[in-house]
Amino acid sequence: MNTHSIEILSRDGAPGYLSIDLDALRQNYRYLCARTAPVPVAAVVKANAYGLDVARVAPVLRDAGCRDFFVAHVGEAHRLRQFVDGARIFVLNGLQPGAEDGCADAGIVPVLNSLEQARNWTQTAAMRGRRLPAVLQVDTGMSRLGLPPEEASALAADGTLRDRLELLFLMSHLASGDASEDVQNSDQLAAMKQASALFPSLPVCFANSGGVFLGAGFHGDLARSGIALYGGMPTDAIDNPMKPVVRLDVRVIQTRTVPAGARIGYGGAHVTTAETRLATIAAGYADGLPRSLGHRGAAFFDGVRLPIVGRVSMDSITLDIGALPAGTLKLGSLVELIGPHQTLEAIAADAGTISYEILTSLGDRYHRDYR
Numbered sequence: 001m002n003t004h005s006i007e008i009l010s011r012d013g014a015p016g017y018l019s020i021d022l023d024a025l026r027q028n029y030r031y032l033c034a035r036t037a038p039v040p041v042a043a044v045v046k047a048n049a050y051g052l053d054v055a056r057v058a059p060v061l062r063d064a065g066c067r068d069f070f071v072a073h074v075g076e077a078h079r080l081r082q083f084v085d086g087a088r089i090f091v092l093n094g095l096q097p098g099a100e101d102g103c104a105d106a107g108i109v110p111v112l113n114s115l116e117q118a119r120n121w122t123q124t125a126a127m128r129g130r131r132l133p134a135v136l137q138v139d140t141g142m143s144r145l146g147l148p149p150e151e152a153s154a155l156a157a158d159g160t161l162r163d164r165l166e167l168l169f170l171m172s173h174l175a176s177g178d179a180s181e182d183v184q185n186s187d188q189l190a191a192m193k194q195a196s197a198l199f200p201s202l203p204v205c206f207a208n209s210g211g212v213f214l215g216a217g218f219h220g221d222l223a224r225s226g227i228a229l230y231g232g233m234p235t236d237a238i239d240n241p242m243k244p245v246v247r248l249d250v251r252v253i254q255t256r257t258v259p260a261g262a263r264i265g266y267g268g269a270h271v272t273t274a275e276t277r278l279a280t281i282a283a284g285y286a287d288g289l290p291r292s293l294g295h296r297g298a299a300f301f302d303g304v305r306l307p308i309v310g311r312v313s314m315d316s317i318t319l320d321i322g323a324l325p326a327g328t329l330k331l332g333s334l335v336e337l338i339g340p341h342q343t344l345e346a347i348a349a350d351a352g353t354i355s356y357e358i359l360t361s362l363g364d365r366y367h368r369d370y371r
């Protein structure tokens with residue numbers, strides 16, 4: 001990376017340089033909209049916009065035309081409000097007892113996940129003498145959140161309850177949206193159609209990022225995308241069409257040459273079999289580089305793969321830099337952890353996890369550059 005970045009890092013002492021491409025984010029949003037058109041796309045910005053900072057991400061999406069935002073918790077919804085004035089904000093995890101008045105006051109739209117939550121919301125509505133907006137989530141086979149079929153039928157049959165709710169969408173969530181051939185997708189779509197028959201004119205909100213790529217039958221009336229916005233791979237059906245949003249470079253804080261038989265890192269878990277040149281870099285599992293990358297993962301420099309040797313520490317990782325000419329890496333040099341030579345998906349796979357977990361774990365110790 002350029003000397004400008006190195007100077008910034010040296011100045012603020014940050015372990016690395018996390019650059020977030022807001023233009024790529026905007027392009028990803030437009031790309032998804034083009035795929036679902038004329039159906040609009042809502043942005044899922046839970047967990048601080050998948051770790052990328054909702055204060056930076058949400059306004060860009062709003063300026064790109066996004067009018068609907070989903071978060072997981074009420075607290076996230078209250079915080080988001082200041083960044084997306086005028087947009088609709090939905091809370092996926094449901095209406096928890098005690099949150100009703102706060103939601104109603106702030107105009108936050110809860111996703112109702114049970115008959116009990118629906119009743120609580122209608123009580124709040126009754127006290128305010130008006131209907132209150134809500135999304136109704138039904139469980140179509142994930143067994144996580146949402147009304148089971150019998151509760152959905154009960155609610156549909158209860159005219160008084162329905163009249164007091166201003167239902168905006170019937171919603172459900174795909175368990176295997178990224179797996180294009182999985183039969184669970186068509187099973188869930190069939191279950192969604194059955195639930196929809198109970199609420200004939202109610203618009204449908206169904207597809208996550210993966211669902212966008214399953215075809216128009218899954219788009220409903222509003223798609224909800226998270227990971228694809230942030231450059232993650234939404235589907236196994238095609239090569240990742242999303243623009244990379246995140247690049248991570250970590251700096252070298254020490255280099256050394258060790259003889260054969262040297263133990264490397266905690267537990268002496270790696271022992272060299274020959275003289276080895278090493279570089280220690282300034283980020284570890286506290287910076288979202290999982291411990292499971294030990295002995296498996298790598299960093300890159302100028303396209304050259306530098307394997308991780310030994311265990312990942314909390315604040316550092318040791319690399320075998322023997323593939324580079326001696327003297328190439330110096331104090332302050334930056335090695336690529338996420339970027340053109342190692343995608344988010346690739347590092348996640350090496351760590352035995354998914355892009356979502358890598359993004360949401362990056363933490364706040366890096367120097368962040370929003371472009």
Ligand SMILES: *Cc1c(COP(=O)(O)O)cnc(C)c1O
Binds near residue numbers: 227228
């Ligand atoms: C997180 C989440 C999404 C977004 O999923 P992506 O795969 O990131 O697009 C959509 N809907 C619900 C209910 C979610 O929990």
